[in-house]
Amino acid sequence: MSELKLFNSVEKPTWCPACGDYGILVAVKQALAGLDLLPHQVMIVSGIGCGSKLPHYMHSNGYNSLHGRSLPIAQGIKLANHDLTVIDVTGDGDGYGIGAGHFTHVIRRNPDITHVVQNNFVYGLTKGQASPTSHKGFVTTTSPEGTIEAAMNPLAIALANGGTFVARTFAGDPKHMAKILMEAIKHKGYALVDALQPCVIYNKINTYDYYRERVYKLEETDYNATDRVAAWHKAIEWDDRIPIGIIYQETGRPTYEEQVKVLKAGPLVKQPLDGRPSEVYESLKAELV
Amino acid sequence: MSELKLFNSVEKPTWCPACGDYGILVAVKQALAGLDLLPHQVMIVSGIGCGSKLPHYMHSNGYNSLHGRSLPIAQGIKLANHDLTVIDVTGDGDGYGIGAGHFTHVIRRNPDITHVVQNNFVYGLTKGQASPTSHKGFVTTTSPEGTIEAAMNPLAIALANGGTFVARTFAGDPKHMAKILMEAIKHKGYALVDALQPCVIYNKINTYDYYRERVYKLEETDYNATDRVAAWHKAIEWDDRIPIGIIYQETGRPTYEEQVKVLKAGPLVKQPLDGRPSEVYESLKAELV
Amino acid sequence: MPKNNINIKIGGEAGQGVESGGAGLAKALSRGGLQIYGLSDYMSRIRGGYNFFQIRVSEGPVYVHTDPVNLVIAFNEEAAQAHLSEIVPGGGIIYDKGLKVDTSSWAGRQVQAFPMPLKEIAKQIGGSDIMLNTAALGGAVGVTDYEFERIADVITQNFKRKGPQVVESNVKVAEAAYNFAQQNYAPDFDWKLSPIPGPPRMLVNGNQAFCMGAIASGCRFIAGYPMTPATTILEYMTAKANKFGIVTKQTEDETAAILMAIGASHAGVRAMTATSGGGFCLMVEALGLAGCTETPIVVVLAQRGGPSTGLPTRTEQSDLQFAIHASHGEWPRIILTPGSIDQCFEAGLRAFNLAEKYQTPVIVLTDLYLTTSIRSVELDAFDFSKVKVDRGETLFPEDMDKLSNGYYRYQLSENGVSPRAIPGHEKGVYVAVGDEHNIDGSITEDAEVRNAQMQKRMQKLETARRDIRPPEYYGAKNPEVTFIGWGSTRGALMESVDRLKASGTRASMIHFADIWPFPEEATLKLLEQCRETIAVEQNYTGQLANLIREQTGFKVDRRINKYDGRQISPDEVVAAVRKGVAANV
């Protein structure tokens, strides 16, 4: 266990008071410290949105990138240096909406990346439009009569795509979130951690109270998170009771990096650029004569 | 039933002899004729790829668009003129790979569009690279030691996203495909028809024979396509036996267009541009005084 | 001091009601016949930070903000200090007396402190802290001697939805603050306001103005994805959807947005999308598709500070050359760069006609300054009754019925335009395609057909020149100095011309509101009459200056470039001119 304060930053978050993102920030720091990691061993990639400012509010390597585009950057970083603990942090609009294509494909690849989604069911930074997770009928400036699309279920999609670690947590319970995050980071492969995050300004439905009345912890039941079919049912459970914790975990599937031959010699960035005999280079020409 | 030959084009397909796309072309024409549709009542949108040339090889309205981008165009067309029967035709790379984001979101919306995916498990037009549906280990020029990603299961994704019509067909059995296509087109909502399409040049695994040995028709079993959980199991059935037919159908869910208030007055393109009293326009200014 | 001439800044953190307070005050003044230019300055965050709203008041029309400030209404400590250097001698700062404000330097600057018991009033009279803004507005009206009824009316209207109780409390709070300011500070404050007669005016921003034009011009479909400063276009159209029969769609991303609009347009409906630079990046492939399939489409590109996410809530004009060259290959496009809120309305009217006439994308380049600033505009300035919808060579079912020959979508023609059948008619069946094609839309690689289709498409750019307006010339006939600009800097440049004239310098402005196809002849003709030319742009590289050189060979003498995200004012322009060197303001 490293010291939590190592991860503190001097930057003051610009989030609204009581925003769920504060809880997530605390949980991320706790999980990293709990795993005995140091700031320079961690790379936090994020997109654009309220929550995606997170890397600025803690001390660790970070890449605050583009709206919807963080996952491929995270994968590139992991492929170049798999010694880094790579965490990708996105909003729901970011990760599931505009980023749906990258989201779909990263799951199939199973790189050893933890993806934390600050899911507030709304577009925060652009002042309150519907997000793909917004429940049908959600009223916003772009849906004054309520949205008419079915809400996306990211957990189900992760399962459908063969995800090896699928979890849900709640920003109102950072301690529990930190615990799940530690499992996610330890998990070898892509780990989706959907974090229920109250947006106190633009989402008056999915509030702290809303969740407090509904969430229950899977660890406290006799739920078996290695059962894919059970997971499927848990993934669609909502309304009265909302399960948090690990919905599904499958161990033993190799990560993407583990299957790349070149990386068996160590992280790419640490492999020497030179040192190959000149014949190796010359062979490139010889084969074309 | 309209005459099939109405849908014939003078253009000769540029597909390789014996390509599975021929069977799909026949099936599409048969289905349209079988539903008594006429060429001008149909709009076939496609992407870019071998199969996406289909609209040129039949007589009907068409829009041969961009690689991965046909689904939003189809949705725009449907919203502008919901009297048209809109069919979207894409390859697997096109519809599920580069188009995964649009694919994910169109399902949630449930517009009344039929999406036919010419799934040959490979990139045909660019000469044989891996596609997202390629089975793990598939050897191509970009994966000489075999792909190391899990194959995508589009049917499962459609189910996870709340798809209301999910089917699989086989290009080697155009008659059956036409039958399923008719159901898909009749279905009110987004209908995914994954068409197993042998690419005789670049896919030496998923051949006609491969499929002929494995496919069986769900209609010929006592399978109940309205059961979502059963559908989930069927969607992941492969290897020895491959189900074709309707995997899942849910009726009664409103289409996207049906929920757009403005469209209750008829197709947008047929609504008059003028005719509103001048006070209506003036009110735009008045509210800002 | 001239009457009815004042510059007010309302400052505080996001969430304190800076914007709504400013809008309320502006409305109260505008309804009194005064003319307003309102500027909004805010940070990329939802709560906290420092934002301000600036109201410039005049008896005549105003097209730009100016720098010297007369009155500040400070909602927090920061606001009370932030504008000190901008305040003219005798100006004052209203703030709640409970704030810890260090006024020690103020006397030296001749800045008056107007501490008021705003919170106290709000609490004691209104029963709640939140009415502090209402109190502050009352104070501002009081110190300027403006009619109390005017602000009372606006308060009444704004709070009507919340019931008579709330209305009454707010009016009372405002009144108490008004009286306090009248008694304590009005006598010492020189800038006074009073209603004057005049026609009714609306307070409208560039996005609203564009939307009104678009609606009047028959736009019936918009797909978009939120992005500052374009989001309010989608939101405005959505609010009007049912009234005008518009289908509006928030999509999964900007790529889908433009594609849906292309689809809707292909099916025969006037369609648009609106975004800012980052979203526009995601549209460029589809733009080229529309260019090749000859699908009309209107794209608003509301610029903001780049590169990348850059300064997301600040202004810039750095996407001109990107817009001209966006997407691979070559195809015709039309680009409008409205220079005022009024011209945004016109752009809304014209864009859809141009898009359908030339069957190609029309890009409307605005920026954060234009889209978020408000201005008093006479109602008659937006004349809906004169709007002409020109659908060009679109073939409607009744036209198709009459068709006797075969229909070829990409028929060659002298002007480059081919009649466009709306899909759904039995005689008009064809396939649109982004590959090179024969006249019927079938794919070809034939060199001659390719050349003919390429020439046909590019010919549209030449034909479209007849609809492109020459740059606007404003100011002296025989100028000593000429400003050259495009888009939102027009107001600052016109006022700079006026000010230089007042101080004895013959100045003029050449402003581009239609920029592509580039009006090269008209530009050269104007430039030939000029002596010293100065390109004034909100960017680093001088994109218009570069474009003029590319298109005409003319090298602009000097450049004033500002790229800090804040809009240039006439004060800055005039100062830079006087400095006499190339300046980065």
Next chain:
Amino acid sequence: MPKNNINIKIGGEAGQGVESGGAGLAKALSRGGLQIYGLSDYMSRIRGGYNFFQIRVSEGPVYVHTDPVNLVIAFNEEAAQAHLSEIVPGGGIIYDKGLKVDTSSWAGRQVQAFPMPLKEIAKQIGGSDIMLNTAALGGAVGVTDYEFERIADVITQNFKRKGPQVVESNVKVAEAAYNFAQQNYAPDFDWKLSPIPGPPRMLVNGNQAFCMGAIASGCRFIAGYPMTPATTILEYMTAKANKFGIVTKQTEDETAAILMAIGASHAGVRAMTATSGGGFCLMVEALGLAGCTETPIVVVLAQRGGPSTGLPTRTEQSDLQFAIHASHGEWPRIILTPGSIDQCFEAGLRAFNLAEKYQTPVIVLTDLYLTTSIRSVELDAFDFSKVKVDRGETLFPEDMDKLSNGYYRYQLSENGVSPRAIPGHEKGVYVAVGDEHNIDGSITEDAEVRNAQMQKRMQKLETARRDIRPPEYYGAKNPEVTFIGWGSTRGALMESVDRLKASGTRASMIHFADIWPFPEEATLKLLEQCRETIAVEQNYTGQLANLIREQTGFKVDRRINKYDGRQISPDEVVAAVRKGVAANV
């Protein structure tokens, strides 16, 4: 007729082995010391259609194809007719005698018919129809009197994998056809080939050349998505991955491709992506991110015919201005436009050094012609031993260890470059960000910081000028006519200069292989010495001519534009010059 000077076209439908046959013949000739330029012309389909492969043979180096054809090898009827108008008097066409070829017009054109029993030979001697191509190659070698052993060697090598039986049959088939041609047609065919001594040469295309340079320069990561004509870059790098320790990734789309490369580069590995126009469109937002975060990245944009899907298997140079302005906002980029296959190798070497030195995107603009044409290049021309990897101001762990002060990623500096720490070191922890930022990477909206960071980034463009090579000048000192070009037209322009010289006209060429930042001084200096200038470009609008005018004010006198997807030849250039007017070839 000069010996060893011939132009051969092999034509047929996709799937008939046109490309592989052509490559085999080229190899046989190249190994005999002859020099080759090979051009590939194919349609966007997998089987059928009409494709051809052209081999130009010479004793000296050749950098371009030419139009007049001496010998056609026709695999189908179409091929036997397609090139009739190109064949010089006395030229001939080899075809299977079973084909229904109408030769009635040939005598009039002085074209010789060389019908041969190719199928028969293939079947009877080889036992299978498929050996028809082998027979045709034998025929070509026979009619030109070339050494049979040369083609036999290539056949042996090509079929080795399939076992000695297959090798033997193929050699026998070739031999029979060779003998047939020798006996029946060689005496009447004037163009003869024979081996000459010379150093070993490889036959290499632009993509292979670039990749070799990239590998030598330490590129260890490529992510890409298939798109003609860039696909073979990803495929080549993948084939070499294990040997050189390269991670290669086919992604879900081009956006992911550039983003992964940005990620890999951010983590410290030299990284690239390669695509064509449509895919590049999907990369522009990420390009700007790399510009703002100052992440080195190499992007190959292999152009093809636009707009949109356009002419996907044909060539064009229509993305120059798009590449210069792609992405919103303003940031520095470097653009290389290699003019030959040899220069593609150099571009591969330099691009990664430039990207890391200036910590910004480097775009390498090639096109279908360059990437798919092959040329004989001496092995020594690609000298791996001289390669210098220059990682600029990258801070490796050992550098970081020594750091005593705090580390600030975006530290201001005179040359605009800030030392870049590779993430993973405890002293080098920072956040990269696409928003405007302070020197430590934290987000800011402060105007002064903004200006400083903007100036810092743009300063890199000025600093980079020292690494930008001036345009190449070729030809007469005091020219009557000067061609101006960029990228792939270099070979055609050089040969045009030579031909004009031979016919008594003093001509020269100015060619840009480094185009951005634009070498304006060097360009003007060269242009001042010229009389008539003609910009020759494979596009419609004359993008280089426009750029030169924008950057220097110089107006090129004439333009030759070709945009039918076929590469311009020296024959066409010279003819257009002689026509004496602006020409669309």
